[in-house]
Amino acid sequence: MVRRLxxxxxxFVGTAPVRLVFTRGVAASPxxxxxxxxxxxxxxxxxxxxxxxxxxxxxxxxxxxxxRGGTRFEETIVAAVPHTVYAYRVDVTxxxxxxxxxxxxxxxxxxxxxxxxxxxxxxxxxxAFRLVMKVSxxxxxxxxxxxxxxxxxxxxxxxxx
Numbered sequence: 001m002v003r004r005l006x007x008x009x010x011x012f013v014g015t016a017p018v019r020l021v022f023t024r025g026v027a028a029s030p031x032x033x034x035x036x037x038x039x040x041x042x043x044x045x046x047x048x049x050x051x052x053x054x055x056x057x058x059x060x061x062x063x064x065x066x067x068r069g070g071t072r073f074e075e076t077i078v079a080a081v082p083h084t085v086y087a088y089r090v091d092v093t094x095x096x097x098x099x100x101x102x103x104x105x106x107x108x109x110x111x112x113x114x115x116x117x118x119x120x121x122x123x124x125x126x127x128a129f130r131l132v133m134k135v136s137x138x139x140x141x142x143x144x145x146x147x148x149x150x151x152x153x154x155x156x157x158x159x160x161x
Contacts, residue, residue, distance in 0.1 A: 005090055006100040006124070010078045013087070013104045016122035018133045022144040023118045026152035030083040030107040030115045036151055037086045037105050038077075047154050048147040063088060071095050083107060097129030117148050 013019070026033065036043060041063055044054040053066040057074070065073040074092040079085050087104035102122045110116040121140065123133055 001096075002092055002094055003096075003098070004092055005098060007076075007091065008089055008100045008102055010087055010102065010104070012089075012100060012102045013120050013122045016100070016102070016124055018121075018123045018125075018130050020121040020123075020133065020137055020140055021118065022120075022141050023116060024145055024148045025110050025114055025116050026148055026155075027114050028152050028155040029113055030109055032155045033107055033115050033117060033151070034083045034086060036155060038080055038082075043154075047150040048143075049150075050143050050147070062091075078102065079104070097126040097132070098123060099126070099129075100124040119144050119148075 008016075036047070041054050041056045044051045044065075050067050051065060052068045053064075055064045056062070057064050058076075061077055063073075063075040063077070065075060067073075072092075072094050073090045075088040075090050077087070078089050079087040085104060085106050087102060090098070090101040093101070100123065104118075104120045104122070106118040106120070108116040108118070121133075123130070125133075
């Protein structure tokens with residue numbers, strides 16, 4: 001069943017009933033990480049193993065994402081500040097119990113050329129959904145660390161010698 005979610009904005013990241021925050025440092029620059037997040041949407045499945053397909057939509061103001069297992073998201077970009085923040089809101093999904101969902105990727109320079117990547121998943125939903133999100137924290141954290149590590153290696157392998 002397809003569900004239309006509440007159209008929250010970026011401030012939801014600070015007020016959501018469920019907020020999962022993960023961070024990891026990478027060697028890649030904020031510019032390179034931002035390009036991979038915001039400009040190479042179709043490349044997400046190559047580094048984020050939970051994502052089976054990703055496509056820009058609506059002239060770049062949205063995304064269509066499919067996860068392994070069949071969950072689908074139609075998203076609207078709510079923030080795109082080059083080299084700093086990339087965030088999107090889920091507008092439509094087939095996931096049960098969710099009422100509102102925003103993901104924010106915040107990039108901060110870390111050392112001479114590296115980046116501190118912070119991923120925040122902000123959500124609201126039924127009591128059962130909120131419980132599942134909280135219980136899933138460890139698995140989402142592992143998925144994030146693995147994905148950002150793969151992204152860093154991918155970016156590093158595409159750098160000019």
